[in-house]
Amino acid sequence: xxxxxxxxxxxxxxxxxxxxxxxxxxxxxxxxxxxxxxxxxxxxxxxxxxxxxxxxxxxxxxxxxxxxxxxxxxxxxxxxxxxxxxxxxxxxxxxxxxxxxxxxxxxxxxxxxxxxxxxxxxxxxxxxxxxxxxxxxxxxxxxxxxxxxxxxxxxxxxxxxxxxxxxxxxxxxxxxxxxxxxxxxxxxxxxxxxxxxxxxxxxxxxxxxxxxxxxxxxxxxxxxxxxxxxxxxxxxxxxxxxxxxxxxxxxxxxxxxxxxxxxxxxxxxxxxxxxxxxxxxxxxxxxxxxxxxxxxxxxxxxxxxxxxxxxxxxxxxxxxxxxxxxxxxxxxxxxxxxxxxxxxxxxxxxxxxxxxxxxxxxxxxxxxxxxxxxxxxxxxxxxxxxxxxxxxxxxxxxxxxxxxxxxxxxxxxxxxxxxxxxxxxxxxxxxxxxxxxxxxxxxxxxxxxxxxxxxxxxxxxxxxxxxxxxxxxxxxxxxxxxxxxxxxxxxxxxxxxxxxxxxxxxxxxxxxxxxxxxxxxxxxxxxxxxxxxxxxxxxxxxxxxxxxxxxxxxxxxxxxxxxxxxxxxxxxxxxxxxxxxxxxxxxxxxxxxxxx
Amino acid sequence: xxxxxxxxxxxxxxxxxxxxxxxxxxxxxxxxxxxxxxxxxxxxxxxxxxxxxxxxxxxxxxxxxxxxxxxxxxxxxxxxxxxxxxxxxxxxxxxxxxxxxxxxxxxxxxxxxxxxxxxxxxxxxxxxxxxxxxxxxxxxxxxxxxxxxxxxxxxxxxxxxxxxxxxxxxxxxxxxxxxxxxxxxxxxxxxxxxxxxxxxxxxxxxxxxxxxxxxxxxxxxxxxxxxxxxxxxxxxxxxxxxxxxxxxxxxxxxxxxxxxxxxxxxxxxxxxxxxxxxxxxxxxxxxxxxxxxxxxxxxxxxxxxxxxxxxxxxxxxxxxxxxxxxxxxxxxxxxxxxxxxxxxxxxxxxx
Numbered sequence: 001x002x003x004x005x006x007x008x009x010x011x012x013x014x015x016x017x018x019x020x021x022x023x024x025x026x027x028x029x030x031x032x033x034x035x036x037x038x039x040x041x042x043x044x045x046x047x048x049x050x051x052x053x054x055x056x057x058x059x060x061x062x063x064x065x066x067x068x069x070x071x072x073x074x075x076x077x078x079x080x081x082x083x084x085x086x087x088x089x090x091x092x093x094x095x096x097x098x099x100x101x102x103x104x105x106x107x108x109x110x111x112x113x114x115x116x117x118x119x120x121x122x123x124x125x126x127x128x129x130x131x132x133x134x135x136x137x138x139x140x141x142x143x144x145x146x147x148x149x150x151x152x153x154x155x156x157x158x159x160x161x162x163x164x165x166x167x168x169x170x171x172x173x174x175x176x177x178x179x180x181x182x183x184x185x186x187x188x189x190x191x192x193x194x195x196x197x198x199x200x201x202x203x204x205x206x207x208x209x210x211x212x213x214x215x216x217x218x219x220x221x222x223x224x225x226x227x228x229x230x231x232x233x234x235x236x237x238x239x240x241x242x243x244x245x246x247x248x249x250x251x252x253x254x255x256x257x258x259x260x261x262x263x264x265x266x267x268x269x270x271x272x273x274x275x276x277x278x279x280x281x282x283x284x285x286x287x288x289x290x291x292x293x294x295x296x297x298x299x300x301x302x303x304x305x306x307x308x309x310x311x312x313x314x315x316x317x318x319x320x321x322x323x324x325x326x327x328x329x330x331x332x333x334x335x336x337x338x339x340x341x342x343x344x345x346x347x348x349x350x351x352x353x354x355x356x357x358x359x360x361x362x363x364x365x366x367x368x369x370x371x372x373x374x375x376x377x378x379x380x381x382x383x384x385x386x387x388x389x390x391x392x393x394x395x396x397x398x399x400x401x402x403x404x405x406x407x408x409x410x411x412x413x414x415x416x417x418x419x420x421x422x423x424x425x426x427x428x429x430x431x432x433x434x435x436x437x438x439x440x441x442x443x444x445x446x447x448x449x450x451x452x453x454x455x456x457x458x459x460x461x462x463x464x465x466x467x468x469x470x471x472x473x474x475x476x477x478x479x480x481x482x483x484x485x486x487x488x489x490x491x492x493x494x495x496x497x498x499x500x501x502x503x504x505x506x507x508x509x510x511x512x513x514x515x516x517x518x519x520x521x522x523x524x525x526x527x528x529x530x531x532x533x534x535x536x537x538x539x540x541x542x543x544x545x546x547x548x549x550x551x552x553x554x555x556x557x558x559x560x561x562x563x564x565x566x567x568x569x570x571x572x573x574x575x576x577x578x579x580x581x582x583x584x585x586x587x588x589x590x591x592x593x594x595x596x
Numbered sequence: 597x598x599x600x601x602x603x604x605x606x607x608x609x610x611x612x613x614x615x616x617x618x619x620x621x622x623x624x625x626x627x628x629x630x631x632x633x634x635x636x637x638x639x640x641x642x643x644x645x646x647x648x649x650x651x652x653x654x655x656x657x658x659x660x661x662x663x664x665x666x667x668x669x670x671x672x673x674x675x676x677x678x679x680x681x682x683x684x685x686x687x688x689x690x691x692x693x694x695x696x697x698x699x700x701x702x703x704x705x706x707x708x709x710x711x712x713x714x715x716x717x718x719x720x721x722x723x724x725x726x727x728x729x730x731x732x733x734x735x736x737x738x739x740x741x742x743x744x745x746x747x748x749x750x751x752x753x754x755x756x757x758x759x760x761x762x763x764x765x766x767x768x769x770x771x772x773x774x775x776x777x778x779x780x781x782x783x784x785x786x787x788x789x790x791x792x793x794x795x796x797x798x799x800x801x802x803x804x805x806x807x808x809x810x811x812x813x814x815x816x817x818x819x820x821x822x823x824x825x826x827x828x829x830x831x832x833x834x835x836x837x838x839x840x841x842x843x844x845x846x847x848x849x850x851x852x853x854x855x856x857x858x859x860x861x862x863x864x865x866x867x868x869x870x871x872x873x874x875x876x877x878x879x880x881x882x883x884x885x886x887x888x889x890x891x892x893x894x895x896x897x898x899x900x901x902x903x904x905x906x907x908x909x910x911x912x913x914x915x916x917x918x919x920x921x922x923x924x925x926x927x928x929x930x931x932x933x934x935x936x937x938x939x940x941x942x943x944x945x946x947x
Contacts, residue, residue, distance in 0.1 A: 050747065056747050056750070103925060103928050103929060104928055107928065107931055111884065111928065111931070113633075113747075113750065114633070114880055114883075114884050115884065115924050115928055117877065117880070118877070118880075118881060118921035118922075118924050119921070119924075121877065121917065121918075121921055122917070122918040122921040122922055125914075125915070125917055125918045126915075126918055128914075129914045129915055129918075242754055245751065246751065246755070249747075249748070249751050253747075283766065286762065286765045286766045287762070287766065288762075289758050289759070289761070289762035289765075290758075290759055290762035290763055290766065292758070293755045293756065293758040293759035293762060294759060296755045297737055297752055297755050297756065297759070300741065300744075300748060300751065300752050300755075301740055301741060304741070304744055304745075304748050
């Protein structure tokens, strides 16, 4: 825990310096720091949204603008208190973010960034063309803030408010990332299927994240309006949005501190260029943008992770390998509630007449089978037999062309994957889907997503600790179960592939599943590891967990399963106990070729 | 609004749409091959227009200086990377490729920058002069970070736009200019409705060029290599297509398109050093309608953007751009509903 103490000391030092600045610095420095604080607040939202969540927004300045104009309009024309202005500003920002997010966030990839450019442009132009908002001249005479009769008209007093807000926002974001919703947010880059497999809805996670980032921007806008006491359209146009994004990227999208560092870097650099260039050339005004852009491109050429990324690489190299072997230590708490497992022998899963066509190709053709509680069923077949497609059908990752799948008492054909996961069907992936930059513990804790409820607000305010401790204890328990308990704080990306597969099983177990569906869990494992895996699966069966396993390793499967379903060319070939399947001539022909 | 007005607006819109169409094709081309959203595209178009304007007034276009500086940078980058890899024997070829080749249009421009040279030559040289810009920029700025995430590439591309428009201000100054129309012909369609030759020229150029584009993509090996790289970079590499080379080809084609756009709009709009950005953005709207991959949908989107823009400017000049950009909303809604939930893994954040 030496690293975290060092970090605390750094934070304490930064806070002390920031607290002392107004006492010693001139008013220019103070107002520069005020601007940096406001920029950092917006950039912090972007670090969460873009850096952690993987969604890029070029519309943050528009959110700043909406909030600034909202409070400006309310306080100047309606004469209301700036504190009502704050509520109104946040409400308006949140609602517009919700609307724009609902439109664009379902679309993957580049639609969000590009459409936010258009949206950012439109909003700034709208500000400049609405009479009630003063058109291009803007709104002036915005009242200063007052706290308990004490006016914050002076930049020095505003300074403290801004930096307290920035500090609280950092704390909120930090808490958020170390929590249930935070893990889902960090899982976003792993794709929608990963989140759906733990019962989370990627779209909703992204939407709440987008609104959160917009609210940070809204807070910045409210501060901006009451600091400058004047708003006009140009600070909220798309160029400003780009500048906020530059801050986040320059500082480093990978760390929260990147927002602070980046805002400081960009604003100090701009001010510096304004001071230095006139000494070098007479065309300083024209060269400013050129110099700024050049420096920026150079920065990204040499440090794509921004300044903080550079710093982190450097400290890591000095400290050697990170993540010492350690367990998650915490006081014991009540375990998370368990699901009532069905009576041994009752039907858990039944597939009837499943058909899947891809265009003209029939990948799965009229397959039916059942899985009963407390047994291990193997799904095998030669390459191209349709096993993986069958797997995707019964986990509802792919929609079925026709047929029926019943899980427990529910007809799940056509259900969204995350709902099936919530019913108690947990899966692993053939191509491992782990979050390489998250610890083993966090990866497994992600599996318990659907068993818990804390949301962003609760997590950010640290009101979720009781539940969080339960989640982490559960995750540690599952890690112990697969024998990785001592490596809880290592990064998942540092594990060899075979071990990553086992880690996926722990994540699936954290969901407290009724049925565990494993996609080639033994691929890439060594003999010893395979034996351990076999023992683990048998132990799970004894505890009442039902397991369906798709596997290539015959030896492994034959020793493990109670029953086998063999597929070939999309159809079911045989079903039966291992010895019968082994003796079946059709199966032998399918695997080895027939003897004519 | 009478039918006459509507008809005029539609023809105007089609002329605008033709420009967005060409720009959209260029953007989609670069994006699909290199994953770079090439924001400076519009700037290059503006440079072509301003170069043509310089020719008309008998001045040497400052673009020459810009191309020369970029060529020097590209040459330095290339030689530097060759030396680092210990391939000094390839330096002469690099000199030819990055030093001599870009110098040719510069020399041409120097020669024809005098009164009395036919307009057609001026136009051709103005287009040629900007062709090296995008490939040179790509060599200096994008090639060293070709494997970065789409976001980093996009941010660099934006920074590059600011860099280019800053250079534009430096080289061309803040004054706008407009060139003489390429043709003064006016076509009269029955009922006294007239269409200016320039509009016909713009629409015609768009049709011919996109036809050519289609032919190149469907019928030539180079076009197929571009498509292959767009579909699957690794796969293309495995069959011997060099991504670096196809990327340069894509940048070159896009630069050519930008140059043509520049000379086509120079007579109808007053161009400033930074006029390109908004043209590029509207082309983006078209490209988004095409999902950034489909050329035919981009073409449809471009024409729609052009027509909506011209009607919007008739109703409210000030809000015209707002209206154009909000055109995206129904499009995105539609796409959102139709979106197949394809599984795509995002890039990891750069550490």
